Amino acid sequence: ETGVTQTPRHLVMGMTNKKSLKCEQHLGHNAMYWYKQSAKKPLELMFVYSLEERVENNSVPSRFSPECPNSSHLFLHLHTLQPEDSALYLCASSQTLGLAGRDTQYFGPGTRLTVL
Amino acid sequence: DAKTTQPNSMESNEEEPVHLPCNHSTISGTDYIHWYRQLPSQGPEYVIHGLTSNVNNRMASLAIAEDRKSSTLILHRATLRDAAVYYCILRDSINMRFGAGTRLTVKP
Numbered sequence: 669e670t671g672v673t674q675t676p677r678h679l680v681m682g683m684t685n686k687k688s689l690k691c692e693q694h695l696g697h698n699a700m701y702w703y704k705q706s707a708k709k710p711l712e713l714m715f716v717y718s719l720e721e722r723v724e725n726n727s728v729p730s731r732f733s734p735e736c737p738n739s740s741h742l743f744l745h746l747h748t749l750q751p752e753d754s755a756l757y758l759c760a761s762s763q764t765l766g767l768a769g770r771d772t773q774y775f776g777p778g779t780r781l782t783v784l
Numbered sequence: 785d786a787k788t789t790q791p792n793s794m795e796s797n798e799e800e801p802v803h804l805p806c807n808h809s810t811i812s813g814t815d816y817i818h819w820y821r822q823l824p825s826q827g828p829e830y831v832i833h834g835l836t837s838n839v840n841n842r843m844a845s846l847a848i849a850e851d852r853k854s855s856t857l858i859l860h861r862a863t864l865r866d867a868a869v870y871y872c873i874l875r876d877s878i879n880m881r882f883g884a885g886t887r888l889t890v891k892p
Contacts, residue, residue: 672827711828711882724878758827769816769875775827 671695672776674759680782683749689779691742691759698764700742701773702734705756717742718765749783756780788872793887796862804857804886806872811852814876819846819857821868822885828871831857862890 672693681687693700702714716724717736731753733745742759760773789807796802808817818833832839832846834855839846845858859866871885 710884713879713881716878760827765878769814769818769877770833772818772830772833773820773828773880775829777825778827 672759672761672774674757674776674779676779677777678780678782680784681746681749682784683751685749686745686747688746689744689757689759689781691744691776693740693742693759693761693774693776695761695763695774697761697774698739699762699771700736700739701760701762702742702744703758703760703775705758705778707755711758715744716765723765746781749781751783754781754783788874788883790870790872790883790886792884793889795889795891796859796866798864798890798892799861802859802862802866802888802890804859804870804872804888805854806856807854808872808874809853811874812876815874816876817846817848817852817855818873818875818880819844820871820873820882821866822871823865823868828882831870833875862888864890864892866890 675690698719700717703711705711713726714728715734720736731748735743756778758778759776762771762773816835819831820828822828832844834846847856867890869885869887871882
């Protein structure tokens with residue numbers, strides 16, 4: 669496996685379900701990100717982790733709970749979601765946050781989430 | 785955060801050059817100019833970035849105006865696989881704020 673992988677690729681869940689999205693990067697990077705891409709809206713940054721520590725949380729509702737157990741893995745735990753949370757959830761990684769604006773991000777293919 | 789302005793859509797013919805413009809009149813001295821593209825049903829893909837000087841890589845060229853208030857992504861020979869949404873982004877920190885981008889259509 670190379671690059672950034674995400675599982676599952678598609679997920680349908682009810683509003684009362686609990687599910688988790690998984691992201692794994694095989695690039696040796698130290699920073700990982702969760703983004704949300706809703707239909708006809710720009711990508712929105714949700715969470716940023718650097719060396720397993722959360723450094724950014726862009727006013728995301730508590731029904732989204734991230735977890736970064738090590739620098740290669742990132743999870744997004746979902747519970748009691750709303751239909752408007754249906755979107756493409758993208759994971760990305762970059763070498764380090766210390767490069768300010770110079771680092772590049774590598775994205776996974778995303779998980780297409782549908783909340784019924 | 786400094787904003788970028790891009791045309792909503794552009795068309796190109798296959799094997800012709802494509803110039804994708806981006807205006808960023810409020811750019812600060814520490815902002816890097818990044819370009820990403822998103823092919824259908826995929827996550828965004830890094831294309832190129834620069835600070836002040838023009839940049840070339842295997843995918844594209846980036847031409848940056850002398851005052852840095854605008855830039856142009858150049859695809860030297862468009863192929864059908866270049867059909868995507870192209871995002872111009874300014875970065876000086878953690879945040880990478882995507883706009884609506886330019887949807888490029890490549891006609892055979």
